[in-house]
Amino acid sequence: MPNIEIKPEGTHPIQFSVMLKNRAGALSSLVRLLRSANIEVIGLSVQDSRDAAMARIVVSDSDATITIFREKGIPHTTSELVVIELKEAGRDLAQVLDVLRSAETNLDFAYSLMPHPKGASLMAMHLEDTQFGASVLARAGFKVYYEEDLIR
Structure with a gap:
């Protein structure tokens, strides 16, 4: 039987997981930083804890977001x-x-x-x-x- 490769129709969207200090304005600052580079947050899930919050975000430009996070030293993980x-x-x-x-x-x-x-x-x-x-x-x-x- 021939080896058949299934090719994707595009690039799967990326989710960024960012740990934020649990303080007023932390999420707002992150969103403003992205908006200053014309990146829109198009998906958001926040899981809160006493000391920190996990923000899962989907953005309009993953490559630019990776660049900003690296330049600003913002720790993050990504998932398809x-x-x-x-x-x-x-x-x-x-x-x-x-x-x-x-x-x-x-x-x-x-x-x-x-x-x-x-x-x-x-x-x-x-x-x-x-x-x-x-x-x-x-x-x-x-x-x-x-x-x-x-x-x-």
């Missing part, structure tokens, strides 16, 4: 995400979860993104296997968004 469009939130969410369960792939975490300029509701997911999860969801009829689709 699968981003899909949900046309009917309740029905589509249940179907997404059923598709992932049927494919026996794990969903580590998920959160909504800001509405797409064309009005679509988007959900970001960190899956155990990004490429496999994206292909399974695309075959099930979900529109998969790549980084190039999210640039604003």
